[in-house]
Amino acid sequence: MALPRFCSHCAAPLPHPPPVTCPGCDTSHWLDAKPCAGALVTCRGKVMLVRRAHEPWRGAWDVPGGFCGPREHPKDAAAREVREETGLAVEVGGILGMWIDTYAPEGPEADKVTLNIYFHATAESPANPWTDPNEVAEIGWFAPDDLPTEVAFPGHIPAVLRAWRESLEALPRTAATARHAEASHKAFA
Numbered sequence: 001m002a003l004p005r006f007c008s009h010c011a012a013p014l015p016h017p018p019p020v021t022c023p024g025c026d027t028s029h030w031l032d033a034k035p036c037a038g039a040l041v042t043c044r045g046k047v048m049l050v051r052r053a054h055e056p057w058r059g060a061w062d063v064p065g066g067f068c069g070p071r072e073h074p075k076d077a078a079a080r081e082v083r084e085e086t087g088l089a090v091e092v093g094g095i096l097g098m099w100i101d102t103y104a105p106e107g108p109e110a111d112k113v114t115l116n117i118y119f120h121a122t123a124e125s126p127a128n129p130w131t132d133p134n135e136v137a138e139i140g141w142f143a144p145d146d147l148p149t150e151v152a153f154p155g156h157i158p159a160v161l162r163a164w165r166e167s168l169e170a171l172p173r174t175a176a177t178a179r180h181a182e183a184s185h186k187a188f189a
C-alpha cells in the first residue's frame with residue numbers, strides 16, 4: 001500500500017503522509033492497521049498449517065487466515081478463511097492472542113500494518129475435501145514438538161505457534177485428554 005499523497009475527497013495534494021488534514025477541504029486522513037483473523041485448527045493434538053501458494057511468503061507455512069471484511073467479526077473471518085483455503089468447516093473458539101506485524105517484507109505493501117487476531121478452532125476430522133490452489137499449495141498437520149521453522153510472516157507467526165504450543169501444555173492432564181492423546185497417536189501413526 002503506497003502512502004496516500006492526494007486527498008481522497010477533493011484530490012488536493014497532501015503536505016505530508018498521514019495522519020494529516022487536507023489543507024483544501026479539512027478531511028482527516030489516517031493510517032490504520034488492517035484487521036486480520038486466523039485459526040489454529042487443532043485436531044487430535046495437531047495443528048493445521050497451509051503452505052502459501054502466492055506472495056508474500058510464497059512456499060512458507062502459514063496459519064490459515066486473512067483480512068476481515070469491513071463489517072465481518074474476526075471470528076467469522078477466521079472460519080470463512082479456513083473454509084475458503086481448505087474446505088474444512090471448523091468450530092471457532094476463544095482468542096489465542098493478537099499480534100501486530102507488517103504485511104510484506106518489501107515492495108509496495110511493506111507499509112501495510114496488520115493487526116492479526118488468532119482463535120482456537122477445532123475440526124471434527126482432519127480430512128480435507130479440497131484446497132484452493134491459488135491460495136494454498138499444501139496442507140499439513142503438525143504436532144507441538146514438530147512445528148515447521150520456515151514460516152510466513154516471521155514477525156509474528158513463530159510467536160503464534162509458540163502460544164499455541166503453550167496453550168496445549170496448559171491443558172489439565174485429565175483422563176479424557178490422556179485418552180484423546182492416545183487416540184491421536186494411533187490416528188497419525
Ligand SMILES: [Zn+2]
Nearest residue numbers: 007010022025
Ligand atoms: Zn481534501
